[in-house]
Amino acid sequence: MARFSVSKGFGWQGQISERAAAVMRMFGVSAETLRRRSVTHKCVVDINEGDIVYITGPSGSGKSVLLRELQKCVPAGERINLDEIELAADGCVVDCLKGELVTSLRVLSTAGLSDVFCLLNRPQYLSEGQKWRFRLAMALAAGRKVVFADEFCCGLDRVTASVISYKVHKFAKRNGVTFVLASSHEDTLMDLQPDVLIVKELSGAADVIYKDMRRLA
DSSP states (O other): OEEEEEEEEEEOOOOOOHHHHHHHHHHTOOHHHHHHOEEEEEEEEEEOTTOEEEEEOSTTSSHHHHHHHHHHTSOGGGEEEGGGOOOOSSSOGGGSSOSOHHHHHHHHHHTTOOOHHHHTSOGGGSOHHHHHHHHHHHHHHTTOSEEEESSTTTTSOHHHHHHHHHHHHHHHHHHTOEEEEEOSOOTTHHHHOOSEEEEEOTTSOEEEEESSGGGGO
């Protein structure tokens, strides 16, 4: 088990233009009030190997901030982030995964890519949802200890999102890979079965809920 303690604060960084000054007068807000106003996103969480950590909450609550701060705690050689995976310009989808063909097909299926026409297409010509699933497949095949994914399954239809969530859960438990995911959607939780649920509030507070309550002992 590893304990991660992250904290990231944001203060007011605006400039007071003529129009901004007019708005300040309308609402009785001073420059000093703006300078004092800040939001700190912080969290202390225990994560085991093979855990699925799911950060959720309303838009603008700081889910992405927590995910990025947690990512900084993991050595670069042990992590991978879907947002940082580039689409290959050459070769079809099935060519992009190295190793035995059957293993590659299994990984692609886990990521929701099992249509033969998709497998034989170039990644750059896939739909946006397929591109996201391709990046997921590349992350699963990378052999890293921790996979980070912001906006997890957000661009997918909800049936596909549920199927992939179930497969990601199976993959994590079978291979001991840790997933740190963030999304405002909660409809996939039953299939994903996260070990750690971080509920982020707009105020900056974060509630950490463990599936195994013995971790609190």
